[in-house]
Amino acid sequence: MQKFFGLNVTGKVDKETLDVMRQPRCGVPDVAWFSTMPGGSIWRTHNLTYRVVSYTPYLPRSAVDDVFEKAFQLWSDFSPLTFTKIFSGEADIMISFLRGDHGDNNPFDGPGDRLAHAFAPGPRLGGDAHFDVDETWTVEPWTEDYSRYNLLYAAAHEFGHSLGLGHSSDISSLMYPTYQLTSEVLLGEDDVNGIQSLYGEKQRPPINPSIRKTVIAPKVCDRDLTFNAVTTVRGEIMFFKDRFYIRPMNNYLEEEVNYISVFWSHLPSEIDAAYEFQEEDIVLFFKGSKYWVVQELNELAGYPKDIYSSFGFPRTVKKIDAAASDEYTGKTYFFVADQYWRYDERQRSMDEGYPKMIADDFPGIGDKIDAAFYKNGIFYFFHGTEQYNFNPKTKEVRVLRTNSWFNC
Numbered sequence: 508m509q510k511f512f513g514l515n516v517t518g519k520v521d522k523e524t525l526d527v528m529r530q531p532r533c534g535v536p537d538v539a540w541f542s543t544m545p546g547g548s549i550w551r552t553h554n555l556t557y558r559v560v561s562y563t564p565y566l567p568r569s570a571v572d573d574v575f576e577k578a579f580q581l582w583s584d585f586s587p588l589t590f591t592k593i594f595s596g597e598a599d600i601m602i603s604f605l606r607g608d609h610g611d612n613n614p615f616d617g618p619g620d621r622l623a624h625a626f627a628p629g630p631r632l633g634g635d636a637h638f639d640v641d642e643t644w645t646v647e648p649w650t651e652d653y654s655r656y657n658l659l660y661a662a663a664h665e666f667g668h669s670l671g672l673g674h675s676s677d678i679s680s681l682m683y684p685t686y687q688l689t690s691e692v693l694l695g696e697d698d699v700n701g702i703q704s705l706y707g708e709k710q711r712p713p714i715n716p717s718i719r720k721t722v723i724a725p726k727v728c729d730r731d732l733t734f735n736a737v738t739t740v741r742g743e744i745m746f747f748k749d750r751f752y753i754r755p756m757n758n759y760l761e762e763e764v765n766y767i768s769v770f771w772s773h774l775p776s777e778i779d780a781a782y783e784f785q786e787e788d789i790v791l792f793f794k795g796s797k798y799w800v801v802q803e804l805n806e807l808a809g810y811p812k813d814i815y816s817s818f819g820f821p822r823t824v825k826k827i828d829a830a831a832s833d834e835y836t837g838k839t840y841f842f843v844a845d846q847y848w849r850y851d852e853r854q855r856s857m858d859e860g861y862p863k864m865i866a867d868d869f870p871g872i873g874d875k876i877d878a879a880f881y882k883n884g885i886f887y888f889f890h891g892t893e894q895y896n897f898n899p900k901t902k903e904v905r906v907l908r909t910n911s912w913f914n915c
């Protein structure tokens with residue numbers, strides 16, 4: 508990760524390659540966007556049965572049973588399918604924890620790498636899901652060290668195959684071929700489209716819509732794209748939206764969209780503001796009245812801290828909309844509603860005479876800002892789908908769309 512920022516991309520070893528090399532994955536072969544399993548088989552009934560044939564030694568049986576029930580529920584929330592657990596005989600979906608070569612030409616490989624696989628709908632092996640018994644399965648959130656694996660995430664993915672879905676190239680999809688670091692296991696938009704293309708919509712959606720939450724990754728060329736925050740990171744621009752970051756790419760590669768947690772697992776989603784202070788090689792992230800600090804790309808311990816004691820904001824400030832730092836003067840600008848504060852990084856104190864009105868000192872950029880950064884003498888402000896490039900010396904403003912940074 509450290510090597511990645513601030514290096515020229517050669518096009519040979521890109522981030523994607525590194526991720527795939529390092530990330531544990533599903534053993535079902537790759538295909539693109541939401542896809543169906545080879546052969547396009549689906550179940551002819553909507554009322555399916557499953558049976559847990561064997562268990563992992565790392566979790567109590569009741570915990571494993573709960574996980575599988577929850578994993579099926581993720582899919583039944585968005586489809587007409589129902590899942591009933593049986594305790595003997597042949598179920599549609601037989602679930603087993605198995606070791607090494609287990610007789611289906613898909614041998615497991617001990618800890619790491621291949622964690623599980625599942626078969627497309629059909630008789631016998633069809634629909635069955637196999638988990639590598641040599642993995643340390645857990646109900647804890649997905650961890651960075653890649654030595655313990657969240658069973659719910661893996662099961663929800665494998666059951667997608669059991670229902671007839673192949674892999675998806677949408678990073679926010681559960682059917683993405685490598686397991687992603689994420690705090691909450693939810694179907695992505697693409698998973699919902701996939702399962703509904705096979706089985707249709709749920710006839711009677713649940714009364715509480717919150718249990719039908721999905722993850723939607725930002726689409727860089729969406730005309731309605733907005734940002735929560737933007738900052739430079741070692742001089743390179745990084746946009747933040749929900750639980751994702753977007754990095755504009757150079758001529759060699761496409762934009763990169765991935766979970767923030769891939770880099771910084773402790774940061775919250777929906778960051779309000781972020782800025783870089785290059786002198787100390789730090790990046791600060793703000794949400795509500797709290798902030799987190801990353802130094803030399805590593806998350807510092809002891810955070811989050813509050814913005815009142817650290818920066819001297821009055822308690823009336825509940826959140827910061829945007830922040831931008833000028834590395835030459837060491838001044839950081841905080842934008843809150845229609846006002847802004849100026850903070851002196853070297854003195855570590857708020858400058859006198861603030862807050863001031865945004866409209867007075869930054870004419871032409873509107874009176875509300877979502878995200879901002881400062882680079883080479885220009886402030887870049889984002890509001891809704893608009894971007895305002897502001898030259899503080901001449902007060903000139905250029906208006907562009909937010910996604911002018913991407914190859915659209």
Ligand SMILES: [Zn+2]
Nearest residue numbers: 533534535684
């Ligand atoms: Zn898979």
Ligand SMILES: [Zn+2]
Nearest residue numbers: 609611613637
């Ligand atoms: Zn198998």
